[in-house]
Amino acid sequence: MSKIFRFQLKPRHKHLLRMIRENRFRLGFAMICMLIVGGSTGAVAFLVKPILDDIFFKQNAFMLKIIPLAVIFIYFLRGAAQYGHTYLMNYVGQSIIRQLRNQLYDTITCLSLSFFYQERTGRLMSRVTNDVNIIKGMVSTAVTGALRDCFSIISLIFVIFYRDWLMAIFALIILPLAFYPVVELGRRVRRVSTGCQECMADMSSFLHETFAGNKIVKAFGMEEYEKQRFFRKTRALFRMEMKAVAAKALSSPVMEILGGIGVAFIIWYGGYKVINGTSSPGTFFSFMTAVLMLYEPVKKLSKLNNNIQEGLAAADRVFDILEKESDLVEKPNPVHMKREPHSVRFENVWFRYEDDWVLKNINIEAKAGEILAIVGMSGGGKTSLVNLIPRFYDVSKGGIYIDDIDVRDMSVSSLRNQIAIVTQEPILFNDTIRENIAYGNQNATEEDITRAAKAAYAYDFVQSFAKGFQTTIGELGSRLSGGEKQRICIARALLKDAPILILDEATSSLDSEAEMLVQKALENLMKGRTTFVIAHRLSTIAYANRIIVLVKGEIVEEGHHDELMEFGGEYYKLNQMQLKN
Numbered sequence: 001m002s003k004i005f006r007f008q009l010k011p012r013h014k015h016l017l018r019m020i021r022e023n024r025f026r027l028g029f030a031m032i033c034m035l036i037v038g039g040s041t042g043a044v045a046f047l048v049k050p051i052l053d054d055i056f057f058k059q060n061a062f063m064l065k066i067i068p069l070a071v072i073f074i075y076f077l078r079g080a081a082q083y084g085h086t087y088l089m090n091y092v093g094q095s096i097i098r099q100l101r102n103q104l105y106d107t108i109t110c111l112s113l114s115f116f117y118q119e120r121t122g123r124l125m126s127r128v129t130n131d132v133n134i135i136k137g138m139v140s141t142a143v144t145g146a147l148r149d150c151f152s153i154i155s156l157i158f159v160i161f162y163r164d165w166l167m168a169i170f171a172l173i174i175l176p177l178a179f180y181p182v183v184e185l186g187r188r189v190r191r192v193s194t195g196c197q198e199c200m201a202d203m204s205s206f207l208h209e210t211f212a213g214n215k216i217v218k219a220f221g222m223e224e225y226e227k228q229r230f231f232r233k234t235r236a237l238f239r240m241e242m243k244a245v246a247a248k249a250l251s252s253p254v255m256e257i258l259g260g261i262g263v264a265f266i267i268w269y270g271g272y273k274v275i276n277g278t279s280s281p282g283t284f285f286s287f288m289t290a291v292l293m294l295y296e297p298v299k300k301l302s303k304l305n306n307n308i309q310e311g312l313a314a315a316d317r318v319f320d321i322l323e324k325e326s327d328l329v330e331k332p333n334p335v336h337m338k339r340e341p342h343s344v345r346f347e348n349v350w351f352r353y354e355d356d357w358v359l360k361n362i363n364i365e366a367k368a369g370e371i372l373a374i375v376g377m378s379g380g381g382k383t384s385l386v387n388l389i390p391r392f393y394d395v396s397k398g399g400i401y402i403d404d405i406d407v408r409d410m411s412v413s414s415l416r417n418q419i420a421i422v423t424q425e426p427i428l429f430n431d432t433i434r435e436n437i438a439y440g441n442q443n444a445t446e447e448d449i450t451r452a453a454k455a456a457y458a459y460d461f462v463q464s465f466a467k468g469f470q471t472t473i474g475e476l477g478s479r480l481s482g483g484e485k486q487r488i489c490i491a492r493a494l495l496k497d498a499p500i501l502i503l504d505e506a507t508s509s510l511d512s513e514a515e516m517l518v519q520k521a522l523e524n525l526m527k528g529r530t531t532f533v534i535a536h537r538l539s540t541i542a543y544a545n546r547i548i549v550l551v552k553g554e555i556v557e558e559g560h561h562d563e564l565m566e567f568g569g570e571y572y573k574l575n576q577m578q579l580k581n
Ligand SMILES: Nc1ncnc2c1ncn2[C@@H]1O[C@H](COP(=O)(O)OP(=O)(O)O)[C@@H](O)[C@H]1O
Pocket: 117, 353, 354, 358, 376, 377, 378, 379, 380, 381, 382, 383, 384, 385
């Protein structure tokens, strides 16, 4: 049986059912509304007999007054119940959507960085926007519409049997025959729907990339190429959607043809009985009305299977993410770090993303308050090395110790609370400049923010905007230069005022003049902090306590600027290269 329905209750379905159950009072009330709608459907079919037999044949004057009133009453009640049902069911559906979206966001934002590098942003967005909507379709239209349709069917079947039970048995033999092809089609719908959603996700990630990177598309004259790529995607989506439509659209005609056969039989057999005198026209038409009215809810029920299949496929994609566990695990009783100067030590650290070692046997130590500079050609592993300190990634072998405590034994939040970081790419959010600077430091006062901005040499250009610190990044569009963005990022790190500072080519987008200014600010900032500074221009790190030269993941030289220059190795060569430029 489970093979026919392909439906096994997994933990994820239980999760969904639990969410549905939380709304049981609304659902209960909606159920009452559905009972009324279902009952009124039967009542209308039932009334056909007294209308025909009493009003038209017997010409009963009392019935003439009572039945129209009854009809009005039934439709009023039905209307109210219909409204209540639709409202409540959508309430439940929408609140489940909301919960799922919140849970998705909660899970996704907490997943490790490697997850974000593997998944494309657009696909993730599609999970939160599209797939969740399909689940809502399953919950609020399918599951509950199904109950209403079941009630309608039950009340109509009651009328059918009440009017002529023998004929009813014949008519109902047709129904199960219609069942099998509908289930078969449902299976196909589920398969195709997964394809559709994958196409959608693919398309939204494509849009995300080409809109965000539109400048590059233009610069390389790739509009036509991207257009063609997009057209191919919409064509694939179109084909998938049409396959889904074909599978879905087939269920109705199948039902209809079988229904037609049933109706033909009823006309023949029922008409024969009326001519015979064993039945009244009222009975016949009441029966006939009920059978015809059965068609609508039964048809909807047959679509229900499609909706459920689509919904389950979407639910699988959503729960695949919800059930993902971050690779970043915290020990049961993690150490909480205090905000004070720390030493940082790398001990036999090996690290790789996939197959190749990116860092090989790294041994370095920065004592509390020391400045450690890391230099080397790009791709050497500098960013990877500093990313290990806040546990953006975990080491593959060896360990990193802060004050002799392994970073993996610390609570992640307290660890990251010790670290202020200026990354290679300046990343700002579409909020005001003030909020961007105060990011992660909600208690900052106006003076704090102004001081940080001044120290990062961001104050003057921010003041030149009409709204000053209240300007949103979005309003500025792409007006902020790379250097200006970087200075806001530096202000943000300054404001965090953390004991460990990581500067990953923090001044690379600045011109030499601005760099000199910001450099002074950074030097002030580094005082008393354990600093890892990845330098873009070697002239900016002459003051470092120690300089480490990283080549292809290995430390090849280590020492003070003067020592290394005298040594005449890699560092010397790098210096010579920069001087030439
Ligand atoms: N997220 C990642 N996934 C896989 N490989 C990566 C990732 N980030 C960097 N790498 C690889 O690791 C190596 C070191 O990169 P990186 O640490 O960024 O060097 P640097 O900062 O010195 O330029 C490079 O070969 C790069 O291709």
